[in-house]
Amino acid sequence: MNIDTTYNEDNSFNKEKKIPMDNNILKNDSTNNNNNIFEKSSTNKVNNLEQSNDNIDLIMNIPINFQVILGSCSMQIAELVNLSKGDIIKLDRRIGEHVEININNQKIAKGEITIMDDDTRFGVKIVEIIHSS
Template sequence: MTDNTSSASEADDWAAALAEQTAASPEPAPAPAASQVFQQIQETASVAAGVTALDIARVMEVPVQLTAEIGRTRITIKNLLQLSQGSVVELDALAGQPLDVLINGYLIAQGEVVVVNEKYGIRLTDIITPSERMQKLAR
C-alpha cells in the first residue's frame, strides 16, 4: 500500500470517528457568526490600541507546544538511573482518569485517549475556561 493510500485511509478512519462522536453528542448552542466575533475584536483593538486593522492571520501561524500529560511523579536520581526497558513508574493519576492537555505549559483541556486504526489520539472531554484557568493560577 502506498503512503498516499495509507494516509487517505487513516484520514477516513479519523473522519468516521469524529462523525460518530458528533452524532452521539447533543447539539451545542449556536455560536455567533465568526465575522461578527472578528469584527468585534477588530473594533475593540482599533479603539484600545489605535490600530486600524487587526491581522488575525498572523496569530493563526504562531506555533505552540501541545502536551498530553497522563500523570506525574517525583523520583530520586538514583531510582532514575536504575530504570531500564520494561520498568514501571508509578504516576499520581489513577487509571481511567482524564489526561491533561497543556498548551505551552498551561492547562487548557482534559481528555481521554482514543485509538483509531492503531494510532493514538485525544478526545477532548472538558475545555478549561479562562476564568477557571485564572482561579487555578491564584491558588
C-alpha cells in the same frame, strides 16, 4: 477670521466678526449627502474587518507547544539513574481518568485517551474546556 470695524452714529466702535463660509458645506448635492456618510462607515467597517482578518492570519502560523499529560510521579535521583529498558514507571493517574491538555504549559482542557481507528495511534477526546479566570 476677519473683523470689520465700523463706527456707530454715536461714534462708538462696532466690531463684527466675519466667519468665512464655505458654500460647499451647505450645498446639498450627490457628493455631500447622508448616503456618503453611510458609505464611508460601511467602507471603514469592511476595511477594519479585512485588517482584523489580516491580523488573525499573522497569528495562525505561530507555533505552540501542545502537551497531553498522562500523569506524573516522584522519584529519587538514585531511582532515576537506575532506570533501564523494560522498567515500568507508575503514574499517579488511573486508566479512564481524565488527562490534562496543556498549551504552552497552561492547562486548557481535560480529555480522555482514545485509540484511533487504525489501532496504531492514540488520540485525545476533549471532555472539558477550562476557562481561565
